[in-house]
Amino acid sequence: MPMQPWFTDAKLGIFLHYGIYAVDGVAESWSFYDGQLSREEYLRQLNGFTASRYDPRAWAELFARAGARYAVLTARHHDGVALWDTEQGDLNVAKHTPAGRDLLAGYADALRERGLGVGLYYSHSDWNHPDYASVVHPRPTKEDVTTHPLVAPEGGVEDPAAWERFVAYRDAQVGELVERYRPDLLWFDGEWERSEEQWRMRELSEKILAAAPDTVLNARMLSYGDYATPEQGVPLLAPDGPWELCLTVNDSWGFQHRDHNQKSVRLLVRYFTETIGMGGNLLLAVGPREDGTIPAEQVERLEGLGDWIGRHSEAVYGTVAGLPAGHHYGPSTLAADGRTLYLVCFDVPRESVGVRGLRTPVKRVSVLGTGAELPHRTVGGLEEVPGVLWIDAPRAEDVDEQATVLAVELEGELDLYRGVGRD
Template sequence: MPMQPWFSDAKLGIFIHYGIYAVDGVPESWSFYSGKVPHEQYMKQLDGFTASNYDPKAWAEVFAKAGAKYAVLTARHHDGVALWDTGQGDLNVVKHTPAARDLIAGYAEALREQGLKVGLYYSHSDWNHPDYASVVHPDPPNDDVGTNRYVTPKDGVEDPEAWARFLSYRNAQVGELVSRYRPDLLWFDGEWERSEDQWKMRELSEEILAGNPDTVLNARMLSYGDYATPEQGVPLRAPDGPWELCLTVNDSWGYQHQDDNQKSVGKLVRYFAETIGMGGNLLLDVGPQEDGTIPAAQVERLEGLGGWIDKHRGAVYGTVAGLPAGHHYGPSTLSADRRTLYLVCFDTPRETIGLRGLRTPVKRVSVVGTGTELPHQVIGGLGEVPGVTWIDAPVSADVDAYATVLAVELDGELDLYRGAGRD
C-alpha cells in the first residue's frame, strides 16, 4: 500500500502520554521495570486515576490551535493498562480506576470534529501480562531483554503455548482499536523485545489493513511500517522515506510533577522548522495530569508554536524538504511545485541574506506574514557556476520574534548547482 498522502503534509502532530503513571508522576511503565518504583506501588496508582477533568474537546481545540493535523494517544503503554474497556483481560481504566469510563472514544470523536487525524499508540510488549515473559529473543539487542524478569522467562525456559496466548491477546486488543475507533494511524512501540518473526508482524499487519486498509503504521511494525520515528535526538541526516521526530515539550513523556524544564516557544519553533526543512513531521509530546488537564505551561507552548505556524502557514503546509546544507544558513522548505523557496532565519538578519548555488532566476522576494518585498541582486558567477543571490535584510518591523521567513519566488522550478566551482 502507498503511504497515505495526508501524513507527509501534516507537519505537526501531538503525542499524548496519558495513563495511571500521572498519579504519582513517575516514568510511564519504566519506573517499575527498572526497579525505581516497586511494582505494587506503581499499580496502586490505579486507585488515584480519576480523569475528573478530562475534556477531549478542549484537547482537540488546543491541538488545532497549535497547527497540528493529527494526534497520538497512548491507548496502552508497556504497563498493560488499557484506556478502553477491552474484552481482553480486565486491566483497564474502565474497570479498575475511579475514571470508570472509556477515554478513547471521546478523544477520537473530538479530533475528528476539529478535522484532525486520529492516532493511537499501542505497545507490542506488556510487562504485566502473565504470558509475556515466556520466550527468549533470538538476538537480544541489549542485556535487559535477555535478563529482565518482565521480559524473559525464568531460567530461560520457554513456553510457546503461553506466547501464543499472548499474541492472541495482543492481536485481539489491536483489533478492538481498529474496529471501535478506526484510527488513521497506529503508533506501535516495544518492538525491540522480540524478533519480527516472534511478533508475527506480517499477520498483524494483514489483520489491521483488512480492518482498515488506509491505516498508517509506524516503523515499530518493523518491515511492515510506513515511516521512521526518531525520538528526542534530532537526526543530522533525514531518514529514508517519510518520518517524524518525537519530541517532549519538557524532559518527560508523561506527567512528572518535578519536571518544569519546558522548552521555550523559540526552541520549539527551531525544532519544528528544522524538522520540516528536512522533510519530516514533528510529533510534539505533552503529558496530561491524572485528572486529564494538560499543564498550562505546555498549553502555552503549543499555542505559541501555533501562532508562529499560522503566520507562516504558506511556508509550512503544502511544502517539501528545502535546500541541502550550505546553500542557506538555516532551514528552508520548498513549495510542492518547486517554484517558491522559503528561507527561515532564526537570528535577526543583518545587511543581507546570501543564497548560494541557485541557478533559477529570482522573480521576487518577500517577508512571509507581512508581505514586504525585499530587494535582491546576484553578484559574481562564472560559466556554469552561479553567483550568490544577495537579499536585503528586512527592517525591524518585519522581523519575527522567533524566526523570520522569506519567500523567494523563482522564475521556473528550483535548479541548484552542487559542484566545487571552477578548477
C-alpha cells in the first residue's frame, strides 16, 4: 500500500505519554519492570489519576499553534492500563481511576475539529496481563526477553493456550481502537519481545486494513509497517522510505516532576530542521500531568517552535529533503517542484553563505520571513564542474533568533553536481 501523503507532508507531530505513571512522576511502565518500585506500588497510582483538568480541545489548539499536523496518544502502554473503557480485561482508567471515563473519544474528536491527524499508540506487550509471560522469543535480541518474569514463562516452560488468549485480547483491543476512534495512524511498540510470527503481524495488519484501509502503521509492526521510527537522535543517514524522529522535549517521555532539562526552542528548531531536511517528520514528545495539563515549560517550547515554523512555513510544508551533506553547512529543504531551495543557517552568517555543486542558475535569493533580497554570485568552476554559489550575509535585522532561512529561487529544477572534480 502506498504511504498516505498526509503523513509525509505533516512534518511535525506531537507525542503524548499520558497515563497513571504521571501521578508519582515515574517512568512509564519501565519503573516497575526495572524494579524501581513494585507492581503493587505502580498500580496504586490508579487511585490518584483524576484527569480533572483534561481538555483535549486545549491540547488540539496548542498542537495547531505549534505547527503540528498530527498527534499520537498512548492508548495503552506496556503497563496494560487502557485510556478507554475496553471490553477486554479490566485494567482501564474508566473503571479503576477517579477519572472514571473514556479519554480517547474527546481526544480524537478535538484533533479532527482542528484538522489534525489522529494517532494512537498501542503496545503489543502487556506486563500486567496474566497470559503474557507464556512463550519465549525464538530469536531474541535482548537477553531479558528470555529471563524477565514479566515477559518469559518460569523455567522457559511455554503455555501455547495462554499465548493464544493473549493474542486474542491484543487483537480485540486494537479492533476497539480502530472501530471506535478511526485513527489515521496506529503507533505500535513493544515488538522486540516476540517474533513477527508470534505476534501474528500479518494477520493483525490485515484486520486493521480491512476495517480501515487508509490507516498508517509504524515500523514496530515489523514487516507490515509503513515508516521507520528512530528515537532521540537524528540519524546520520536517512532511513529508506518515510520516517519519523521521536524526540522528547526534556529527557522523559511522560511527566516526571524532577526532570527540568527542557530543550531550548533554538535546539528544537535545530532538531526539527535537520529532520525535515533529511525527509523525515519530527514526533515531539511532551508529558501531561495526571490532571491532563501540559507543563508550562513544555507549552512554551511548543509555542516557540510554532512561532518559528509560522515565520518559515514556506520552507516546511510542501517540501522534500534538501541538499545532501557537504553542499551547504546546515540542513535544507526543497520545494516540491524542485525550483526553490531553502537553506537553514543556525549561526549568524558572516560575510557569505556558500552552496557547492549547484548546476542550476540562480534567479533570486531572499531571507524568508523578511523578504530581504541578498546579492549572490558564482565563483570559479569549469564546464563540467560548477563553481561555488556565494550569497552575501543578511543584515543583522534580517537574522532570525532561532535559525535564519535563505530562499534560493532557481531558473529551473534543481540539478546537482556530485562528482570528484577534474582529474
